[in-house]
Amino acid sequence: MESVDEFHQLNLDQRILKAISDLNWVKPTDIQQAVIPLVFAKKCLIVHAKTGSGKTAAFAIPILNDLLQEKQFAMCQSTSVVVLAPTKELCSQVASNIKCLCKYAAKSISSVDISTGHDTDQIKPLILENPDIIIGTPSRLMKVLRSGILSLKDLRCIVVDEADLIFTFGYEDEIRDLRSYLPQKIQAILMSATLDDTSKVIRRYLVKNADWVRVELPDEAFLPGDSQLTQYIISAEDNDKYAILIALFKLRIVRGKTLIFTNSVDRCYKLRLFLEEFGIRAALLNSELPVKSRSHVIDQFNRGLYDYLLATDESQADHSTSNNEGGKKSLKKPRCRDVEYGVSRGIDFQMVSNVINFDFPPTPILYVHRVGRTARADQMGTALSFVSKLEESRLADVEALLNPAGAAAAAKSGVASEKKDFASSIFRPYQFRLSEVDGFRYRAADVMRHITRKLVREARLKEIKIELLNSERLKGYFQDHIPDLEALRHDKPLKHVAQPHLKDVPDYLVPPSLKALMPGSCHSRKAAERWKRRNLHTDDKSTTSYVNLKKRLQIKHKQARKRKSQNPLFSFGRKKSKVG
Template sequence: MSLVEQFHLMNLDQRLLSAISDLKWERPTDIQQAVIPLALEKKSICVQARTGSGKTGAFSIPIIQSILETKIFQSEQSTSALILAPTRELCSQISKDIKSLCKYASKNVNVFDLAQSDDIDLLGPLLAENPDIVVGTPLKISEQLLRKRLTLDALEHLVIDEADLIFVFGYEKHMQALQTFLPKKSIQVILMSATLDEATFSLRGFFKLSEWVRVELPEENFLPSESQLAQYVISADESSKYAILISMIQLKLIRGRTIIFTNSIDRCYKLKLFLEEFGVKSVVLNSELPVASRCHTVQQFNRGLYDYLLATDENDSEGVTNAPKRDKLLKPVKDAEYGVSRGIDFKLVSNVLNFDFPLTAKRYVHRVGRTARADQMGTAISFVDSSEESQLSEVANLLSQNEASNPRADQTNKAGSFSVYQKWTDLDIVQWQDVAGKITRKRIREARLKEIKLELMNSERLKSYFEDHSADMDALRHDKLLSSTQQAHLKDVPEYMVPQTLQALIRGSNQRARDRQRYRPSSWAKGRQRFTGKAKASTSAAGGNAEKPIRMHQLRCHRTKMAIARNPEKVAQIKRQMARKKKAANPLFNFGKKR
């Protein structure tokens, strides 16, 4: 089968091509080149491709194209496509991606995300309109089918994303219920998964189809190559993990958006409280919070409002036989349809840090797959203690086996090697170790309860307001402080504690912070009100002579800056000199009164 390497060669609708162009998709990915032509031929497909390879677009584009073609000859409104996903977050992302592809065809293609609302009174009227595409978890779909609010008589396409997780999340009985509502006619079924295991093949048994087309890209590794993804390991015991992490953050060894994974929610909140002690803001993606709040957190993280997102994949019990029993102080009701390490499309993630090493090799692959997506660079750092050495070996074996099974893969860009992170060995971490010990279980419990109360209060009081003021939604941040005890002196690292190899890096960063503090606009305003008269008097006393210009390169010297800051006349002189330069550069610039 020949692959089609351009979207405009796939005979797609012009409205769909325009939306693809707006999304900056220059050419289809490898998996899209293989799947879209087969899906347009209405074949049932079982697809294996790693995270970030464009699977959502691979099944969304042919479904939208089929609906647009059907609408030309058929005016009756009906549900023709059903998309299932194991988590609400993934449903929200799929719905958003499909709506962006329907940007110029929104009047012809209706998309409804069933998993985002539990309001029965609201769902009834919306489903009564028979939306063209319905997205939801098997639980939500089966509930509405049993209530006879959703009909699948005209169904033509059924897609199951992350198919290998459907049984892991306990949806087997819901899939059995769904099977009884499927039309007797032949429909197209597409199974998308990062791994084609026994669960995926058993899922195929729910659909009585004689022919399946299996699509795999054997030249792909589980993870990107070393040239795109750098994987590091740091040997650290439990008492050192917190100290190493905060030292790496304060010394700017970790830059950009970072996802930090732990193995439990309690560990996330302990880490958040620890970072707050040093003035580092972070946000927890908590399965106990409403799904709207979780999706809003992901959206704000993708827009750059937060740099550090703390998450866990404890709901993903895939391959875990004997999970460690710890942090059982709280037993709140968690969302069974929550998941973050699989499928969620985090944007521009620079680093993934495994604060707790994943319990299985597959979890490691899915966690690290959050970074180095498409053609972007990424870094994965894992803390490993002595009890987790066997899990590290399991990950290394899995990646090496994948390389060995792909003879066409470029062996010079292998993805299965780990490097020891060397920079932290110069750090004096003793200064930070005692802070983590002060974060007790009582503080963790109080922090969790406080955040839940804040979210409930925001949900009730602001729901109606945000309906009319959507732009103000950004003001509702999720990284608010959960602890009332912060130590201001911990925010900065004293220069005498910085290793010699990192002196240049931290000195420049701290100097810029001090400069911003010293020359902030409020101090300029106070100086203008306080010293304007003195500056004018000194000018007139000099007999009206022109001021001696100050060369701007002199301001680079820290001692010169300090001297000028103590001399208000020099401050006023510098301001006037800079204003004249602006006026000379732009004749339309008007500064103060004309002389």
């Protein structure tokens, strides 16, 4: 395969090239270089590529380009492409990506995301127009097909994104029944970051007697290398996790947009209430919230309105592992949970600097997809995972998947887990002495005593009621009032902060090595005074404390103009204003 340095070498339509330029995509990724020519050749593909490598664009660009060419000679409007994804969030993202690539061809290509509507009647008018591209979950697609309002007789291509999750979310019956609605000869594309035996079953259901081409880059790793992604672990029990997390945030050790994962909805609300007590506001994502609200939260997080986003991926966790909390507790799961929810798989969170596993994921694959939300494309990222003694076996499973050689060496040496040698490991121990933040431990323990199960339950009910109202507004009113949509936020406090003093960090709680970095500390004030005296050339502390260099120059110029206007020697030759 020849290397392609620029997109125009792929002979794409000028409208698509212009849209790609607006997205600031400089050159095709490795997987795009491999997949795009094969899609043009109408091959049935099984594509395996790591998360964040540009898989969506790899199939969307050639498909859209073919549609634009076929439109020149098409006699009637028909649905030519179906894109299936296991979650509503992923469907929304695929629809958004296609919309961006069709920016300059919106009049020629139409697409509809059928996963968002609760009632088929809501999207029936759009489907009856036979859009070129249908995007949705398998269950939603089958519901539309059984209603008779959609025909796939002219279908040419079907794409299954995150194919290995299709059966995990319980869509096997839908995929099997879908075969009867498809033409005999179509192009099928299966995309995923991790492929298993599921792909073989899907291939048999969708297309029979086809020659499949497997696309897998050589030496393809699950996650970016150490030069791009740094993976840390902190050994901490449950009670210490809260204190360490708040210390990392309040001492500004962790900076930038941060995605924090927990394993349950209750845990997520508990953590949000805890952070609110310390004046840290965070948005929240879980399966109980309406899909419109979830999509809006992701959009606002990507645009930088929130620095912290708390998320659960309990849908994937429930499917991939057995419930470890006992039967009684599992019966209390809310009935309103959306089984088509998922944020750790496929969702393109933009410019995420850090991913924090507050609860260590139950499976290695779930770890890969959580951490894969950062260090995407060519960006740098950091992953920080809290690991308790009960979770050390999970950590070993992740190490065995991502670093088989290092895991084998550690097993051969027989070193105890508490004396683990990290020289051959992909993980680095986070150098954090808990003794230096004892003050935070006492404060965290005091706050946690007030966050009871009743308070968490009330917070969940309040949040759901608010988001249901927001979701209805998002469907109607906000579509015509964009400024109000921009003002709608999802990180409002769930309760009144009863202890406002917790927002500030006293100087005695700050470790000596970090005092110079803390805003408002005596060390930072003294450093600022030294800088101002050195740069403003004055010893007058009363003025240098409040007037920076730019302001001082503005005042100096204003005073000079005033003196000039008051000097009669500068008034000669000035035109006098006419009186009367």
